[in-house]
Amino acid sequence: MATDGHGEVVIAVRGLTVGFGDHIVLDAVDLDVYRGEVLGFVGGSGAGKSVLLRTIIGLLPRRAGTVRVFGVDPVAADQATRRAVERRWGVLFQQGALFSSLTVRENLQFPVRENLRLSPRLMDELAVAKLQMVGLDASVLDKFPSELSGGMTKRVALARALALDPEIVFLDEPTSGLDPIGAADFDALIATLQRTLGLTVFMVTHDLDSLYTVCDRIAVLADRKVIATGTMASMLASDHPWLRAYFHGKRSRAAASAPAPPTVVQE
Amino acid sequence: MAEVLLTAAVQGAELRLAGAGAWVAHNARQLEAEIEEAARRYRAAGRVAIDMGRVERLDTFGAWLLERLVRGLAARGAAAEIVGLKEEHRALIEVVHAVSAERVRAPRGGRLAEALAAIGASIAAVGGYVGNFVAMLGAFMAALARLAVHPRAFRFTATVHQLDNVAWRAVPIILLITFLIGCIVAQQGIFHFRKFGAEIYVVDMVGILVLREIGVLIVSIMVAGRSGSAYTAELGTMKMREEIDALRTMGFEPIEVLVVPRIVALVIGVPILTFLGSMAALYGGGLVAWLYGGIAPDIFLSRLREAITLETFEVGMIKAPFMALVIGVVACVAGLNVKGSAESLGLQTTASVVESIFLVIVLDGLFAIFFASIGM
Numbered sequence A: 001m002a003t004d005g006h007g008e009v010v011i012a013v014r015g016l017t018v019g020f021g022d023h024i025v026l027d028a029v030d031l032d033v034y035r036g037e038v039l040g041f042v043g044g045s046g047a048g049k050s051v052l053l054r055t056i057i058g059l060l061p062r063r064a065g066t067v068r069v070f071g072v073d074p075v076a077a078d079q080a081t082r083r084a085v086e087r088r089w090g091v092l093f094q095q096g097a098l099f100s101s102l103t104v105r106e107n108l109q110f111p112v113r114e115n116l117r118l119s120p121r122l123m124d125e126l127a128v129a130k131l132q133m134v135g136l137d138a139s140v141l142d143k144f145p146s147e148l149s150g151g152m153t154k155r156v157a158l159a160r161a162l163a164l165d166p167e168i169v170f171l172d173e174p175t176s177g178l179d180p181i182g183a184a185d186f187d188a189l190i191a192t193l194q195r196t197l198g199l200t201v202f203m204v205t206h207d208l209d210s211l212y213t214v215c216d217r218i219a220v221l222a223d224r225k226v227i228a229t230g231t232m233a234s235m236l237a238s239d240h241p242w243l244r245a246y247f248h249g250k251r252s253r254a255a256a257s258a259p260a261p262p263t264v265v266q267e
Numbered sequence B: 001m002a003e004v005l006l007t008a009a010v011q012g013a014e015l016r017l018a019g020a021g022a023w024v025a026h027n028a029r030q031l032e033a034e035i036e037e038a039a040r041r042y043r044a045a046g047r048v049a050i051d052m053g054r055v056e057r058l059d060t061f062g063a064w065l066l067e068r069l070v071r072g073l074a075a076r077g078a079a080a081e082i083v084g085l086k087e088e089h090r091a092l093i094e095v096v097h098a099v100s101a102e103r104v105r106a107p108r109g110g111r112l113a114e115a116l117a118a119i120g121a122s123i124a125a126v127g128g129y130v131g132n133f134v135a136m137l138g139a140f141m142a143a144l145a146r147l148a149v150h151p152r153a154f155r156f157t158a159t160v161h162q163l164d165n166v167a168w169r170a171v172p173i174i175l176l177i178t179f180l181i182g183c184i185v186a187q188q189g190i191f192h193f194r195k196f197g198a199e200i201y202v203v204d205m206v207g208i209l210v211l212r213e214i215g216v217l218i219v220s221i222m223v224a225g226r227s228g229s230a231y232t233a234e235l236g237t238m239k240m241r242e243e244i245d246a247l248r249t250m251g252f253e254p255i256e257v258l259v260v261p262r263i264v265a266l267v268i269g270v271p272i273l274t275f276l277g278s279m280a281a282l283y284g285g286g287l288v289a290w291l292y293g294g295i296a297p298d299i300f301l302s303r304l305r306e307a308i309t310l311e312t313f314e315v316g317m318i319k320a321p322f323m324a325l326v327i328g329v330v331a332c333v334a335g336l337n338v339k340g341s342a343e344s345l346g347l348q349t350t351a352s353v354v355e356s357i358f359l360v361i362v363l364d365g366l367f368a369i370f371f372a373s374i375g376m
């Protein structure tokens, strides 16, 4: 894959093979993610999108291949290097994965408390600031995750992923389970945060609206491989049967005909 | 750490603060200290210019500390101005500027009030707990009554599955433990009775103790720890993931689907385990009596036949299903009491085991009084 003027590669996946038993999920996958872009990662249900994400962040073992994040292989590196890399990324899991026995405040402060020794006052202020940045307010600070709605849970989880001001955020289906308005708000939120914080976003999604409105580039996973990467325009122009079915299906036409304004900033 | 992030210089009436380096998370502690130091030392400054031109990197931490400094100055009536801000930092400063972040402290009550509240809450909890127990027992009985009318609604497969988990799979560990207990009781008996030349009475002791008390107690305690905790954890996890709500919306009664098969399996399984456990304990006792006390197996058996009656055996076996009922009800109450968090799951699982063991022992005491009064 060429660097074709995209700038620095922050995640480089080469020849990655992952399987469970004799079920090969990813077979020699190559993928590059460039600094400052929003990469939308699509593929059918069960295609292995979450598996790729979890392998990149080192949660799943791999059969073959290399993964480099900021030029380091997090799995092969020694513990200190690995921790340093881990502090530079944030992850929003599919189910939010908030710590259920901690309040929202404690969830947000947990990574900060463990990594930086800040004054309680500064941590409290930053918790409120981060909540407001994701479109919530201080009233949820002392609630427990079980008292939040689905959309609020996603937002708090995003705020926690951003707690240490990471350079890369991994989002696993951030808008699934949200209503269309909530999903559009969330897309706008990600776009805004990406611009203000200069984030690199790796976003697994099924949501064609998200692909249209926030993603700079799209990578498609099918048949255990990344079969295409490129802009939305190049996806629409391609005549690969899978891409045609995905991007020209019934639901995609609706999304294409009414694209949301690209720079909505809400709440 | 060596790098200085903020320098101050007074130029006439104006204070110039110059930022430098990386105003980012890992420097936030130092930056906060430097900013507070500068704000304190130049308290009197009427005009402040903050030069951000040499700040190489800025993230939310740095941006918020800057914003806080500006707000602090403004609150004292000083005119603060940010100069030389890099273009790429502007958006972040604006976002942080829009934040209303006043410090919201975590709620915290007074010590005494908290302690009193805790005492009150635990008394209420005991009351609530008794209520829950009775309610669950009632719901279970009502479900059984409904099933007696519509036997086809009984979940036979689920019950067999639970029976496999709580009884069949528990057999090896139950046999091992009761066998060891039988050995220990016999050894202790022989050791002490030998002083009076009365070793033979160890057979009476082992027989009566095992059949009336120890068999059923050990089995109940094992089952409470092994299956009661599992019931609580299973139901609690299902509750947390809204699976129980899902069942209800599909028109199923969670008590019938989840609780009845579990408790019925225990009520069937515990007597079987008690029987097997008692036999293993007698076997262990007999073995030790033979090897350590020199009481041959045929003597042990004939002595045993004189020492115990069918009643001795019945007393133990009658208790078993009641113990099972208590364990099952306590475990299911605790499981359905789980609230959203992992911590609550842990608390309820602990409570389930502790309470069912406690109740098993209390119940055993009540049975002792009952059997004594009817002369069994």
Ligand SMILES: Nc1ncnc2c1ncn2[C@@H]1O[C@H](COP(=O)(O)OP(=O)(O)O)[C@@H](O)[C@H]1O
Binding pocket: A020, A025, A043, A044, A045, A046, A047, A048, A049, A050, A051, A052
């Ligand atoms: N821990 C696991 N053990 C076995 N198989 C798994 C595991 N995780 C995922 N899989 C399998 O890998 C495939 C891809 O899963 P996943 O990445 O979750 O799909 P999706 O693309 O919808 O996120 C699925 O067939 C799934 O069954």
Ligand SMILES: [Mg+2]
Binding pocket: A049, A050, A051, A094, A172
């Ligand atoms: Mg997935």
